[in-house]
Amino acid sequence: MAKRIDVKDLNIYYSDFLAVADVNVNIEPNSVTAFIGPSGCGKSTFLRTLNRMHEVIPGARVVGKVAMDGVDLYGDGVDPVAVRRSVGMVFQRPNPFPTMSIAENVLAGVRLNNRRISKSDAESLVESSLKGANLWNEVKDRLGRPGSSLSGGQQQRLCIARAMAVKPQVLLMDEPCSALDPISTLAIEDLISELKANYTIVIVTHNMQQAARVSDRTAFFNIAGTGLPGRLIEVDATTTMFSSPRERATEDYISGRFG
Numbered sequence: 001m002a003k004r005i006d007v008k009d010l011n012i013y014y015s016d017f018l019a020v021a022d023v024n025v026n027i028e029p030n031s032v033t034a035f036i037g038p039s040g041c042g043k044s045t046f047l048r049t050l051n052r053m054h055e056v057i058p059g060a061r062v063v064g065k066v067a068m069d070g071v072d073l074y075g076d077g078v079d080p081v082a083v084r085r086s087v088g089m090v091f092q093r094p095n096p097f098p099t100m101s102i103a104e105n106v107l108a109g110v111r112l113n114n115r116r117i118s119k120s121d122a123e124s125l126v127e128s129s130l131k132g133a134n135l136w137n138e139v140k141d142r143l144g145r146p147g148s149s150l151s152g153g154q155q156q157r158l159c160i161a162r163a164m165a166v167k168p169q170v171l172l173m174d175e176p177c178s179a180l181d182p183i184s185t186l187a188i189e190d191l192i193s194e195l196k197a198n199y200t201i202v203i204v205t206h207n208m209q210q211a212a213r214v215s216d217r218t219a220f221f222n223i224a225g226t227g228l229p230g231r232l233i234e235v236d237a238t239t240t241m242f243s244s245p246r247e248r249a250t251e252d253y254i255s256g257r258f259g
């Protein structure tokens with residue numbers, strides 16, 4: 001089941017450096033939210049706080065609240081590994097395990113979680129995940145071949161299948177198409193639109209057309225200068241953000257006047 005995300009007064013640090021300040025945002029279940037903004041404003045940093053990946057970096061920490069269906073991810077007793085299991089992540093560069101087979105790549109996250117799974121359950125999970133990622137028809141006859149034998153776009157869909165195999169409730173995507181050609185990009189965008197029936201999706205993108213095409217809501221982040229924290233300037237329905245944003249900075253960025 002897709003979850004809602006409510007972020008309250010979140011400040012994100014790398015040691016003493018405040019990288020992103022005072023984020024407040026609500027993300028509805030079964031929606032796609034795009035994070036846009038100039039380089040260095042903290043989009044990826046903020047994204048990684050939504051599955052507690054940020055704190056993997058030594059000295060990195062947050063102050064504030066990120067609630068999923070009302071449960072604070074940073075509350076006492078919350079296991080970060082369990083959080084990462086329920087919040088899948090897809091990265092900029094497709095990162096399948098290169099020598100592992102296509103099928104084993106899909107199962108990698110499940111195996112990492114030490115879940116025992118029968119051969120027939122594994123086979124059906126591989127099939128359903130690859131179908132969900134719109135990759136099944138292209139790979140069903142070569143599931144034993146290595147992940148690296150696929151094209152970049154196919155590898156990225158394999159990574160999405162791997163993320164989905166652990167049945168997360170939220171899917172985070174950090175510029176998932178930036179290393180892909182236009183056709184693979186459209187395939188991923190179509191997939192994102194389908195996946196929102198089952199997941200809450202947050203995507204970081206530098207591509208304004210992509211944000212306009214795939215997202216229901218858009219959040220614009222900005223930074224006033226080097227060394228200053230990034231801030232969430234405005235978040236609204238994507239159609240509103242692209243036609244009549246409230247803030248001048250949003251309009252300037254979207255229309256390509258800066259960033």
Ligand SMILES: Nc1ncnc2c1ncn2[C@@H]1O[C@H](COP(=O)(O)OP(=O)(O)OP(=O)(O)O)[C@@H](O)[C@H]1O
Nearest residue numbers: 014019037038039040041042043044045046057230
């Ligand atoms: N591992 C790190 N250690 C220290 N500072 C970091 C680290 N990663 C990012 N930062 C800093 O945090 C700020 C936000 O960076 P972040 O990568 O989140 O921005 P971004 O908006 O995603 O940028 P881009 O669009 O270029 O990917 C920047 O000032 C960056 O230098």
